[in-house]
Amino acid sequence: MSRLSTWFCAALLACGAIGEADALDFTASVDRTEATTGDAIRLTLTLSSSGNMGHVPSPTLDLRDFSVYGPSVATRVEMINGRTTFARDLVYTMYGRQPGRFRIGPAVIELADTTLTTKPIEVRIRKGGSRQSARAQPGGSERVVFVRAVADRDTAWVGEQIVVRYELAYRLVPRDVGFADIPDFTGFWQKELFVAQRLSPQREIIDGVAYNVAPLRRLALFPTTAGDQTIEPLAVSCSIPQGSRGSLYDALSLFDDPIFGRGQNVVVRSDPLTIHVKPLPEAGRPADFGGAVGRFDLKAQARPLRVPVGDPVTLKLEIQGSGNVQSIPEPRVAIPGFEVYPPTVEVEEGQTEEGRYGARKNLEYILIPERGGQRQLPALSVSYFDPVAAAYRTVSTAPFDIDVAADPSLAAAGPTLDLTRSEIERLGSDIRHIKPDASRLGQSTPLYRNAGYWLLHGLLPLAYVGLVAWQRHRRRLEGDEAYARRRRARGEATRRLQAASEAVEQDEAPFHTLLHDAIVGFIADRLNRPAPGMTRDECRRQLTSRGVAADVVDEIDSLLERCEFGRFAPMSGSTDERRRMLEEGEQALERLREALS
Amino acid sequence: MSAAILNWRWFALWALLALLAGAGSATAQSVAAGLYVEGNQLYRDGKFEEARKRYVEAVATGIQDPRLFYNLGNASYKAGQIGAAILWYERALKLAPRDEDILANLRFLRRVKRDRDPETDGSVLYEMYLWPTLNELFAATSGGLLALFALACWRLWRRSGTSLSVATVALGAWIAGSALFTGLRLNHDLTRVEAVVMQAEGTARSGPEADQTSVFVVHEGTKMFVERQEGDWLLVRLANGLGGWLPAAVVEII
Numbered sequence: 001m002s003r004l005s006t007w008f009c010a011a012l013l014a015c016g017a018i019g020e021a022d023a024l025d026f027t028a029s030v031d032r033t034e035a036t037t038g039d040a041i042r043l044t045l046t047l048s049s050s051g052n053m054g055h056v057p058s059p060t061l062d063l064r065d066f067s068v069y070g071p072s073v074a075t076r077v078e079m080i081n082g083r084t085t086f087a088r089d090l091v092y093t094m095y096g097r098q099p100g101r102f103r104i105g106p107a108v109i110e111l112a113d114t115t116l117t118t119k120p121i122e123v124r125i126r127k128g129g130s131r132q133s134a135r136a137q138p139g140g141s142e143r144v145v146f147v148r149a150v151a152d153r154d155t156a157w158v159g160e161q162i163v164v165r166y167e168l169a170y171r172l173v174p175r176d177v178g179f180a181d182i183p184d185f186t187g188f189w190q191k192e193l194f195v196a197q198r199l200s201p202q203r204e205i206i207d208g209v210a211y212n213v214a215p216l217r218r219l220a221l222f223p224t225t226a227g228d229q230t231i232e233p234l235a236v237s238c239s240i241p242q243g244s245r246g247s248l249y250d251a252l253s254l255f256d257d258p259i260f261g262r263g264q265n266v267v268v269r270s271d272p273l274t275i276h277v278k279p280l281p282e283a284g285r286p287a288d289f290g291g292a293v294g295r296f297d298l299k300a301q302a303r304p305l306r307v308p309v310g311d312p313v314t315l316k317l318e319i320q321g322s323g324n325v326q327s328i329p330e331p332r333v334a335i336p337g338f339e340v341y342p343p344t345v346e347v348e349e350g351q352t353e354e355g356r357y358g359a360r361k362n363l364e365y366i367l368i369p370e371r372g373g374q375r376q377l378p379a380l381s382v383s384y385f386d387p388v389a390a391a392y393r394t395v396s397t398a399p400f401d402i403d404v405a406a407d408p409s410l411a412a413a414g415p416t417l418d419l420t421r422s423e424i425e426r427l428g429s430d431i432r433h434i435k436p437d438a439s440r441l442g443q444s445t446p447l448y449r450n451a452g453y454w455l456l457h458g459l460l461p462l463a464y465v466g467l468v469a470w471q472r473h474r475r476r477l478e479g480d481e482a483y484a485r486r487r488r489a490r491g492e493a494t495r496r497l498q499a500a501s502e503a504v505e506q507d508e509a510p511f512h513t514l515l516h517d518a519i520v521g522f523i524a525d526r527l528n529r530p531a532p533g534m535t536r537d538e539c540r541r542q543l544t545s546r547g548v549a550a551d552v553v554d555e556i557d558s559l560l561e562r563c564e565f566g567r568f569a570p571m572s573g574s575t576d577e578r579r580r581m582l583e584e585g586e587q588a589l590e591r592l593r594e595a596l597s
Numbered sequence: 598m599s600a601a602i603l604n605w606r607w608f609a610l611w612a613l614l615a616l617l618a619g620a621g622s623a624t625a626q627s628v629a630a631g632l633y634v635e636g637n638q639l640y641r642d643g644k645f646e647e648a649r650k651r652y653v654e655a656v657a658t659g660i661q662d663p664r665l666f667y668n669l670g671n672a673s674y675k676a677g678q679i680g681a682a683i684l685w686y687e688r689a690l691k692l693a694p695r696d697e698d699i700l701a702n703l704r705f706l707r708r709v710k711r712d713r714d715p716e717t718d719g720s721v722l723y724e725m726y727l728w729p730t731l732n733e734l735f736a737a738t739s740g741g742l743l744a745l746f747a748l749a750c751w752r753l754w755r756r757s758g759t760s761l762s763v764a765t766v767a768l769g770a771w772i773a774g775s776a777l778f779t780g781l782r783l784n785h786d787l788t789r790v791e792a793v794v795m796q797a798e799g800t801a802r803s804g805p806e807a808d809q810t811s812v813f814v815v816h817e818g819t820k821m822f823v824e825r826q827e828g829d830w831l832l833v834r835l836a837n838g839l840g841g842w843l844p845a846a847v848v849e850i851i
Contacts, residue, residue, distance in 0.1 A: 431675075431682075431702040434640050434668040441630045442660025444692070447735040448783065457739065460746050471753050 023050045028105055028118035031171065032143055033207045036126050041066070041094045044210075045107050045118065048087040056088060061107040066094035096125030121208040143209070145170040147216070147236050149270035157278050158226050159293035160387045161323055162188075163356055165218040166234050166270060168199065169211040174238035179216075180267050181235035187225055187277075189324065191349070191357045194218040220357035222293075222324050226279035233270045239263035284392050286383035288331070293385045294323020300397035302367075302377060308405045309372050317343075317363040317397075319382055322352050325359040331380045337404070338375070339368040372406025482528035489525035493518050493589055497582070504578045511578050512566030515585050519560060522589055526596050536560050548595045555588050629655040633665055636672065645675035663693035670702065679710050680795040680817040680849075687793060687820065687851045691786075694730050710818030714836065731786060734779040741772035790823040792833065792848035799848070801841025805830030812841035823850065 024047065031042040045059060053075075071090035078085045096102065105120040145168065152163045168177065177199065194217060201212035216236065223229055241263055280293070299318040307313055319328055326347060333340050343363040352358040369375065381396035447453050477484045496518030503511040517531075523539055524531040527546070534542075536557060543553045562581065636651030649672035655665055666689035674682035686703045693699060707714055729737075745768045794815050802809035805827045813835075815821070821833040824840070831848065834840040 429705060431671055431705050432698045434637055434671045435664040435698065436637055437664060438630045438633050438637075441633055441665065442626050442662040444662065446692075447732045447739075453735070453739070457742065460742060464746060464749060467750060467753055 024048070024111075024114070024116060026107070026109060026116035026118055028107055028121060028208075029205060029210045030104065030121055030123060030208050032209060033122065034124045034126065035096060037096050037099065039095070041096070041123060043092040043094060043104060043121075045071070045090040045092075046087055047090075047109065047116070048085055050083065050085060053086045053088060057109060057111070059090070059107040059109045061105060063092070063094060063104070065098075065100075065102045066096060069093040096123070099125050099127045101125075123208075144172055144240055145174050145238060145266065145268055147234060147268050147270040148213070149231070149234060149273050151231070151273050151275060154274070155276045155278065156223055157293055157385065157387050157390075158224065158280050159222055159291050159324055159327065159385070161294060161357055162221045162223070162275060163193070163218060164221055164231060164273065165194075166216040167213050168216050168236060168238075169204070169206060169213045170201075171209075171211060172241055173199075173212070174240055175263060176265075177236060177238040179234070180237040181233070181269070183232035183234055185219075185221055185231065187229040188221040188223055188231075190222070191220040192217070193220055193351060193355065193357060218355065221275075223275065223277040226277050229275045229277050231273040231275065233272050235267050235269045237265065237267045239265050280385055281390070286392055286394055288329060288381070289383040289385070289392060290329040291327035292324055292383075293327075293387055294321050294325075295386060295388075296321030296323065296325065296328065296382065296384050296395065298380070298382050298395040298397055300380060300400075302400045302402065305400065306403045306405070307369060309369050311369070313338075313367040313369065313402060315365040315367055315377065315400075317365070317380065318360060319363075320358070320360040321384075322356050322358040323384070325361045328361065328382050328384065330363055331382055333365050333367075333377075333380065335367065335375070335377055337369060337371045337373070339370055341366040341368075369402070369404040372404050375402045375404050376400065377402060485525040485528050489522050490593060492525060493522035496521060497586060497589070500585070501582055504582060505575060510567075512563045515581060516560060516563035516567065519556065519563075519585060519589065522592070523556075526593075536564070543592075546596065548592065552588070552591050552595055555584070556592065559585055559588055625658045626660060629658045629660045629662075629665070632658075633668070636668060640668065640672055640675070645672050648672040649676050649678075661692060663689040663696060663699070666692070667696070667699050667702075670699075674702075674706065679706060680793055682706055683710070683818045683820065684793040684795065684849050684851060687791065691851070694727075706818060711816035712819040714819075726782070726785075729778075729782075731779070731782060734775060734782055738772060738775040738779050741768055741775060744768055745772065791851045792821055792823045792831065793851060794819045794821075794843075794847060795849045796847050799843050801833065801843050803841065805832075805842045809842070813839055815843070820851075821848070823848075 026045070026047050028043065028045050030044075032039070035041050043063075045061075047053070047056060070092040074089045074091070076087045076089070078087065101122060101124050103120050103122055105118050107118045109116045148167045148169055150165050150167070156162050168174070194215065196214065196216050199212075199214040201214040204211055204213045206213075217234070221231070280291075297318075297320050299320070301316045301318075303314050303316075305313075315333065317331065319325055330343055330345065333343075343365045346362045348360045348362070350358055350360075367377075377400040379396045379399045381394050383392060383394045385391070386393050473487075477487060496514055500511055500514035500518060503514055520534045520539065521531055523529075523543065524534050527542055529542065539560065540553055540557050543556065544550075559581070632651045632655035636648045636655065639645075639648035639651060649669065652665060652669035652672055656669065666685045670682045670685035670689060673679075673685060683703065683706050686699050686706070689696070689699050690703065745765070748764060748768065794817050797817050799815050801812045801815065803812050815835075819835075821835050824832040824834055826832075826845065827842075829845050830842045831845050832840065833843050833848070
């Protein structure tokens, strides 16, 4: 108290008289308009002047409903755009004595030639705790910073654009501002218009309290259903600087530097908004209405207007306006004598001058004239609902005339010929036709069910084994004389017997010699002995030593004996006798072969 | 000499038997071919049900031919039996897996039938695995074996010993690889049992009893795998893995 008085006196002494031509401004503001009996309300009276301030008399002010401390005085000099402003603040710290509504001011300063008056401020005092506890409550910072949600209307039609803006109001510059909770706008179709990258505030007095107000977000919302729709609060987290002594009261005092103070993290939320959404009227609704609400324009352009048959004409439609332009359906273009292709659609989004959502929808149709002649593109129209007039409206284009020149090459071919180029179209589909071919029906069995296939594979190794055996035999014939003679014995004997049988008919021919040689040769070959040394006795001895049965040996011996006799007594014996001998020889050799094998 | 005579007798007997068997199958083939041609004519005349009956009789002679099965599928579809049509196309496809007509008609019927096929992620590798036919695989293996045999004969003839050559190793690898592939595919084809729903609708249950919980409902023409049978019930599995028990009468094995 004593300190503040000292300041006040010093300030008064420091100031000169106010110049007469200076513009003067006298305002009053409070830091809160609602408080408990324990909360401090700071009332600031500001006198500003474009010239130097001299002596300023104390203002008269009725504050009898409050306990008042102060005022503290501060003089500021501000230089803005080369203009110097002198300001003097008188700050009163007040506490409400009892609950109720009270009026502060007006404060009046009587100068020599004029009287300055502030606007009165209404404050409401509720019953509350003591001063000490109120200071300690962090909830007391609520109104230091808060988020304001403002909708440009609280009643709207279904589909009508509502612009909602969120602003951060603060008295101390918050740091680390971020969105903590973004509503999902259930029941609305939304388009973001603006999101703040940094705080760019403007000064605004809200309920008598001076705030910096910075826009945070701006959205265009289009309600999708009728009824009361609630827009959920947006939550912002930030850090509020606090004084070194840690209390809110100190933080708000003039001498604390917010930059070096400690931060207090808070989350502030906007109030929920309720929008009353009215359904669109049924009466007078056009057939092509797609739900677009707002104001829209339609422009059309067709190029070229003179074409030969088969050349494309481009029809451009531009639907522009403020509102949900996507809800306008593409106008159906059906023109007799033209092939119309589905349009390409482009939507460009932007903002109108008033900061509302606006969009342009560009449609491009390709029309191919199929027949020559003077053709007209009929007027095209789109419908929307005008929320201001609360009525449906239809905008139309003017019709176009198109001169289609018949193709001269077609004219020469005759008027009945209609050659329009088009994709081959599938008219329908069905299963493919039956297969008529009956040849070799049912003869295609799988390979693995075919016996011949497996037989072939079984024969392969057998064939290989056979081949190896044959190869071995061949080699042995080349290298093993005894083996070769033994293998050849039967063939040689057969050959000689054949020669003998040819000699049977001739009396003087050497039949007996041939038969003898056949038998002896066979024995010599089989036993691998030199044929010239094989006498009758030698044959008997060799065969007996090889274990040939005695009767076979006897038979051979008797045959050889008769052959020797015949050799030395030609002309003996008849043809029949010789034939019998030949047969005996054949049988004897067969038996001998079996005995020796 | 007597052994040789015996051999000749045996040979004659075998030849006679073979001739008789051939004549028997030849008779079945000519009968089936007659029914097939008759069925084709009825089909062209628009008498699809009668054509279908002819084809069924032709199938009953025991012959297996993709063309017959395909035509029977066509006649079944035209006679209003989508399930039977798909069944016979699938059977035809087993004999001629790359026939464009069969594939086209199957594609068509898959769009026509009531159940949409569950999406399966058919990997390229699996498609490559299924691409060659069994005949081609067997032929590839046999080709390798014959080549190896020829090579062995040539080496015997040239007396170039028994040391391994690059050609022998390569042929051996080829034979081993194709034989492995063939074996896997044969096992795959023989053990994978598939069935087609033949009735308008069938309810698959959680167990082989009529009072078990219904798991899903399938409609005519839907193809599924058959895992096993218990009494009159089949445990089936759809392509998307969904499984359940269906009465055996509802489906027909492909």
